[in-house]
Amino acid sequence: MSKIRLGIVGYGNLGRGVEKAISQNPDMELVAVFTRRSPESIDTNATAVSMADIESYKGKIDVMLLCGGSATDLEKQGPEISKHFNTVDSFDTHAKIPEYFEMVDSSAKEGGNTSLISTGWDPGLFSLNRLLGECVLPEGDEYTFWGKGVSQGHSDAIRRISGVKRGVQYTVPSEDALSTVRAGEKLDISATDRHERVCYIVLEEGADAASIEKEIVTMPNYFADYKTTVNFISEEEFQSEHTGMPHGGSVFRQGRTGEGTSQVIEFKLNLGSNPEFTSSVLVACARAVNRFASEGRVGALTVFDIPYAYLSPKSGAELRKELL
Amino acid sequence: MSKIRLGIVGYGNLGRGVEKAISQNPDMELVAVFTRRSPESIDTNATAVSMADIESYKGKIDVMLLCGGSATDLEKQGPEISKHFNTVDSFDTHAKIPEYFEMVDSSAKEGGNTSLISTGWDPGLFSLNRLLGECVLPEGDEYTFWGKGVSQGHSDAIRRISGVKRGVQYTVPSEDALSTVRAGEKLDISATDRHERVCYIVLEEGADAASIEKEIVTMPNYFADYKTTVNFISEEEFQSEHTGMPHGGSVFRQGRTGEGTSQVIEFKLNLGSNPEFTSSVLVACARAVNRFASEGRVGALTVFDIPYAYLSPKSGAELRKELL
Numbered sequence: 001m002s003k004i005r006l007g008i009v010g011y012g013n014l015g016r017g018v019e020k021a022i023s024q025n026p027d028m029e030l031v032a033v034f035t036r037r038s039p040e041s042i043d044t045n046a047t048a049v050s051m052a053d054i055e056s057y058k059g060k061i062d063v064m065l066l067c068g069g070s071a072t073d074l075e076k077q078g079p080e081i082s083k084h085f086n087t088v089d090s091f092d093t094h095a096k097i098p099e100y101f102e103m104v105d106s107s108a109k110e111g112g113n114t115s116l117i118s119t120g121w122d123p124g125l126f127s128l129n130r131l132l133g134e135c136v137l138p139e140g141d142e143y144t145f146w147g148k149g150v151s152q153g154h155s156d157a158i159r160r161i162s163g164v165k166r167g168v169q170y171t172v173p174s175e176d177a178l179s180t181v182r183a184g185e186k187l188d189i190s191a192t193d194r195h196e197r198v199c200y201i202v203l204e205e206g207a208d209a210a211s212i213e214k215e216i217v218t219m220p221n222y223f224a225d226y227k228t229t230v231n232f233i234s235e236e237e238f239q240s241e242h243t244g245m246p247h248g249g250s251v252f253r254q255g256r257t258g259e260g261t262s263q264v265i266e267f268k269l270n271l272g273s274n275p276e277f278t279s280s281v282l283v284a285c286a287r288a289v290n291r292f293a294s295e296g297r298v299g300a301l302t303v304f305d306i307p308y309a310y311l312s313p314k315s316g317a318e319l320r321k322e323l324l
Numbered sequence: 325m326s327k328i329r330l331g332i333v334g335y336g337n338l339g340r341g342v343e344k345a346i347s348q349n350p351d352m353e354l355v356a357v358f359t360r361r362s363p364e365s366i367d368t369n370a371t372a373v374s375m376a377d378i379e380s381y382k383g384k385i386d387v388m389l390l391c392g393g394s395a396t397d398l399e400k401q402g403p404e405i406s407k408h409f410n411t412v413d414s415f416d417t418h419a420k421i422p423e424y425f426e427m428v429d430s431s432a433k434e435g436g437n438t439s440l441i442s443t444g445w446d447p448g449l450f451s452l453n454r455l456l457g458e459c460v461l462p463e464g465d466e467y468t469f470w471g472k473g474v475s476q477g478h479s480d481a482i483r484r485i486s487g488v489k490r491g492v493q494y495t496v497p498s499e500d501a502l503s504t505v506r507a508g509e510k511l512d513i514s515a516t517d518r519h520e521r522v523c524y525i526v527l528e529e530g531a532d533a534a535s536i537e538k539e540i541v542t543m544p545n546y547f548a549d550y551k552t553t554v555n556f557i558s559e560e561e562f563q564s565e566h567t568g569m570p571h572g573g574s575v576f577r578q579g580r581t582g583e584g585t586s587q588v589i590e591f592k593l594n595l596g597s598n599p600e601f602t603s604s605v606l607v608a609c610a611r612a613v614n615r616f617a618s619e620g621r622v623g624a625l626t627v628f629d630i631p632y633a634y635l636s637p638k639s640g641a642e643l644r645k646e647l648l
Contacts, residue, residue, distance in 0.1 A: 020581060094648070132632055135611075257597065263601050267590070267591050279581070302648055304648070308628050319628050
């Protein structure tokens with residue numbers, strides 16, 4: 001069987017993760033990485049190609065994995081590239097998803113292509129589990145917790161403070177809140193009390209720890225409403241313990257069946273690397289897109305439209321025998 | 325929009341659970357319950373009908389939910405009823421699933437019907453998560469834990485012991501093993517060491533607790549290889565604490581991405597009632613079967629073939645806006 005031929009558009013954390021994930025899937029091959037930078041400057045084992053030449057790859061690539069950011073890149077690239085290629089992306093600006101879907105749907109139909117938008121883990125696997133929860137347990141409540149994980153926005157906010165040399169912020173779900181939800185009990189605390197914020201900071205020489213801590217814990221929107229802990233550490237400790245990009249979280253459905261019987265579904269992720277995991281989801285989804293495309297289905301899709309069998313290289317008979 | 329018209333075949337724990345679950349879904353209605361017993365003897369709010377008359381309901385029922393047991397009922401009923409109706413069942417004899425699929429597939433095709441086999445939570449939601457895990461994280465290990473939950477076979481075994489008035493056995497996953505797997509570490513203990521067995525027993529008047537305990541913990545196959553705890557309790561405590569049918573468990577995928585980064589996916593169920601939850605899954609799946617049938621797809625299907633959107637009464641646009 002011929003391999004699924006893939007292209008990567010954009011070579012940041014996500015693009016590099018996709019390159020690694022493709023190498024774990026023997027039924028796939030990476031044809032080229034497309035970049036707006038100079039192709040020679042890209043440190044990849046694959047062929048690096050200028051974005052300007054992307055259309056010359058029509059017919060040579062089965063699915064393009066769009067690895068740019070939602071805000072800056074995807075809003076433009078999704079509609080453009082889906083005119084020429086089947087695509088997968090991780091568009092994650094929740095409020096704009098319906099509008100983005102319509103744009104990509106119309107481009108993909110124009111080009112006769114299949115485009116899966118907004119996959120990854122949230123949106124993506126978490127969305128699937130929210131949907132499953134409300135379908136199986138229609139009477140019930142949904143809770144999502146994020147973390148422990150690095151929040152890029154909050155980390156940026158603490159790094160902007162004068163005197164902070166390096167800094168990272170972890171969003172940590174409250175253990176009490178998690179236990180309450182896991183036990184099927186109602187959670188009566190506000191959304192801000194469900195998560196804590198934990199900061200690790202390396203100070204500039206001579207900076208005043210007490211005033212920086214105060215500036216952080218009182219920062220409106222970012223920290224003031226949350227239980228916030230600030231830890232000052234050495235540069236060595238920061239380098240060895242806090243340069244990864246862990247993340248994760250849990251989606252819960254608490255339902256009631258029959259005469260008030262408690263039923264709890266939890267889907268939990270504990271991710272050593274947020275971008276590498278997202279990349280792995282994108283690559284599995286590329287297999288589904290390739291299959292939809294080969295069946296002649298055109299237009300935009302989401303994870304809600306994918307039968308899990310389409311994510312797998314195995315046949316239906318193999319799946320029934322091995323995994324059901 | 326007209327409601328999805330459902331029928332229930334078999335009115336045990338599962339059938340009763342399905343009746344309750346249907347009442348939680350406003351887009352569905354229960355047309356009739358089919359039974360081999362005398363229809364008058366069935367304590368249901370729905371119309372009870374003799375199994376002998378089932379074919380007279382052709383055209384009046386969109387999907388039949390088969391609620392019999394795998395060993396005794398489904399092997400015969402699945403192939404028979406799928407000739408005349410779209411069906412959903414929870415066939416769970418893992419080793420026989422491929423053969424059962426072929427039989428139902430052939431009958432359903434003969435009748436022009438759609439039949440979803442082997443749904444529920446295991447097989448069912450657990451199977452979906454095993455598949456998702458290996459697709460997203462192809463380099464990794466899968467672990468399934470069951471419990472805390474009532475094992476019917478083990479409960480029967482202890483109730484056969486002379487001197488035992490009432491008895492129930494819970495399968496309980498080892499907390500140490502769960503912690504190891506959750507942390508992404510390799511689990512080096514055998515399958516029997518991953519679960520403990522906890523028994524609650526009400527003795528007959530004058531029965532000897534010590535000899536009964538010894539008989540249980542040394543019982544070959546059932547208990548001898550496991551860490552087993554036997555608790556003797558009063559009939560009142562048994563009645564108030566141990567007559568439910570709780571169950572659950574976790575499916576884990578421990579994967580490695582990039583240069584050995586640990587990634588852990590966990591799907592966990594904590595079920596107050598095993599049959600009521602299974603029933604709720606069957607009912608959500610009936611919606612998917614009805615949709616497949618309306619699209620003209622005939623033959624047997626499994627959960628691997630269902631896009632989650634098909635489980636929901638909501639439109640694609642609603643799902644994208646509310647849940648993605």
